[in-house]
Amino acid sequence: MEELTRLYFGKAAAEREVALNPDRFLETYLDRWNLSDQVLEHEKFLILGPKGSGKSAAAHYVALSWKKRFGPESVFFKPVDFDELNRTQSPLASLDKSLVSGEVTHLTDSAWRLFIGIRLLDSLLEDGSCNLTREPQVLRFVADLREAGLASDDYPQILRKVRERRGGVRVPYFSGEVTSRESEVVSREQLGDAIINLVARAETPNRHLLAIDGLDKAIGDNDAYWRTLASLVRVGDNICQRLLAARNNSTYILIMCRSDVFRQISFSDGPKIAADSGIHMDWGSEVQDPNSVTLWEYLAGKARVHKDHLLGFLPKHVTVGSGSGRKILTTRYLLDFTRYTPRDMSLLFNTIQRHATPYAHLTGPQVRMGADNFASQHLLSEIKSEAVGLLPASVIQKIEFILSELPSHKFTKEELASALSGAEISDDISIQKLGEYLFLQGAIGNYNATSGYVQFYHRRDTAGFNRRGPWILHTGLTYAMNIPFSSS
Secondary structure, eight states: OOOGGGOOOOOSOHHHHHHHOHHHHHHTOOOSSOHHHHHHTTSOOEEEEOTTSSHHHHHHHHHHHHHHHHOGGGEEEEEEEHHHHTTTSOOGGGOOTTTOOGGGHHHHHHHHHHHHHHHHHHHHHTOTTSGGGGOHHHHHHHHHHHHTTTTOSOHHHHHHHHHHOOSOEEEEOOSSSOOTTOEEEEOHHHHHHHHHHHHHTOOOSSEEEEEEEOTTSSOOSSHHHHHHHHHHHHHHHHHHHHHHHTTOSSEEEEEEEEHHHHTTOOOTTHHHHHHHHEEEOOOOOOOSOGGGOHHHHHHHHHHTSOHHHHHHTSOSEEEESSTTOEEEEHHHHHHTTSOSOHHHHHHHHHHHHHHSOTTSOOOHHHHHHHHHHHIIIIIHHHHHHHTBTTBOHHHHHHHHHHHHTOSSSEEOHHHHHHHHHHTTOTTTSOHHHHHHHHHHTTSEEEOOTTTOOOOOOOOSOSTTOOTTOOEEEOHHHHHHTTOOSSOO
């Protein structure tokens, strides 16, 4: 007989889950968005969602599902994680206006086309079935790019090389067939375009997927960083459209970006690209029945049990408060400790497992203990880490102090202002900006005495934010910070 302590609920990081057991990851993945087909048809290339929503997992799922569909030897997956590259290369956050500004947007775009193009070309040259591998001129061309530093993993270095505007580069000319006699000379600004043309017309029966991730793990709090990300999204959309126009069925790109980071990117086509070519991995919604939330399907899928079977492991109610207390439906109680992301659910249930007794029914006190530990060990640290680059460093350092100074679970604008003043950073951020950030991250919600219930999850925008207050603090944070539920 199955029991809760023996079930698998996933890992916090998709990369680790895939490395441990790729077959299990693929079999237990909940694909709500038909990702595999949408990417295959060049319909989508941009994966948006809050931290922990499964963006990195989406790229691995697409690659593994294609391998199952077309055969493991027929799919070439090339992940580029800027978080990993930041440890050995120049981080994107280090870019400044001397390299990236409104006056040189075309150069930033050119560098991204080159950066992406060379990685796609590298992948194709690893494919023995691709016609480019039989052309010595193409192989020499790539070798020359490496020697010139134009094929580096370091994007800032490529941008510097493009900005140098030195002499032209000889590129194999491609008009349906590459020959050793045909080539053309292009400038460094045009080099990325020429490589994309080469990639778009390459012929192979196999699939090549380039996934760009880790853009939001080292956010730079400067205009150059946001312009660089805007350029990447703009170029990604252009490449996707060119591959579609060329009827290319072999080469694909995916770009993963946090929705709160994407919100900071300002360029005219941003909303259109997000709407037409983006997949929003939102799991939170205003659902009155907590048992109908899709995250239970996600968790049951990971555990390889039916959703009703999973919910059957839980006590029906959890008792909170002193004395006889009040009973809260366990599913609602647990969801209120999360911000409606798969990562939160996996971490929460892994924590509860550690407090459960093998071969015994899970009890309300065990649920409460697991939820409390999840909130104190994971939730608060996530809130702080997500703020890097989006809030001033002084505010991030004091965010725990600010929240702990709130008088109760429900608080007013004036009480938040008092907490901010007590942290002595009132000059670093306005009440409105801090409130908007906490609302976007699902750390606070609008309080309405008549609604009786507030759901906490990441929002895409602040359109629904009540800037006058009062507000209510996330339930998990309330427990983690030991804040009273009543001011009396």
